Amino acid sequence: MNDLQIDYFMAVATNLSFTRTSEELFVSQPAISRQISQLEKELGARLFVRNNQKTELTEVGRLYFELFSRYKADLINTKIEADRILGKKKGMMRVGFLEGWDLFGIIPPMIERFNSDYPDTEVVINCCGVKELTTSLLNDTLDIVVTMNNSLTPFSEFSTTEVAEISKILLFSSSHPLAGRKNLTLRSFSDDVFIAPWEIVDKMIVDTITSYTRPYGFIPKVRFVKNHESTITCVRNNMGVAILDEWVWAKNADDLMWIPFKAKDSVSIARMSARESAPVLAMENILRDVIEEQEKHRNTKL
DSSP: OOHHHHHHHHHHHHHTOHHHHHHHHTOOHHHHHHHHHHHHHHHTSOOEEEETTEEEEOHHHHHHHHHHHHHHHHHHHHHHHHHHHHTOOOEEEEEEEETTBOOTTTHHHHHHHHHHHOTTEEEEEEEEOHHHHHHHHHTTSOSEEEEEGGGTTTOTTEEEEEEEEEEEEEEEETTSTTTTOSSOOGGGGTTSEEEEETTSOHHHHHHHHHHHHGGGTOOOEEEEESSHHHHHHHHHTTSOBEEEETTBGGGGOTTEEEEEEEEEEEEEEEEETTOOOHHHHHHHHHHHHHHHHHHHHHHHHO
16 A cells, blocks of 8 residues: 555545546546556455446445545644654644635735744645635645635535635627626526636536526526636636636626626635644634635625
């Protein structure tokens, strides 16, 4: 048994898909299957059941998922404590944010406050999609993340703190035929294609977008693209419209326009429940305070 086998197992267990894990990790599907088969052989038990293109954890697989989650968390905490005992001065705090957000009002004060208490710890930032954020937490490649709360609810391993409620907007190109018209609503765009990143669970995002448009009297046509950057590129080139968060940086672009509508989502900070080292808890508190201050400032300006 080795860490590579465990990492592949954890990723597939999170995605419940060998194909998506292969695409996320840029590793061939046969290579992932081979490592997991070796792990199953060593453990003497099947970890996954695959029926009709559906992948599920076996009962034993769920036991090992919980075990490896604790192992990963304990290993990181032990390394942190070992570094403290050995007097190593340079640590690292890895923070993840949902890709596409305008974070200028959050990251600078976050780093300044954290470095005030932990001057010898480097803060590293990664921005990625919701699936990669949760996978990175489980695989211990991120220490703490800020993301949409609804993407965290399936994971009992996470400790979450809700920090903001943000509105949704409809983003469209300034060259769209409706650009410049007054009193636009979601209904005005009922004939458009709604672009969305497929790395979010497909059915979930279709159901979510439909829940936004149904009060306006239509079911949207949804087209999936690879990621958030692809979504913005399609909208920018008038290939469709997109429902996004009001934190998205793209709404300030000169060639894009947006309208608000009545829908909100919650933003939460998340970390592994087992990871309660002082630096991680300190970063959690700092993020909560900075985001709450930023939201209070933004609401004052509105």
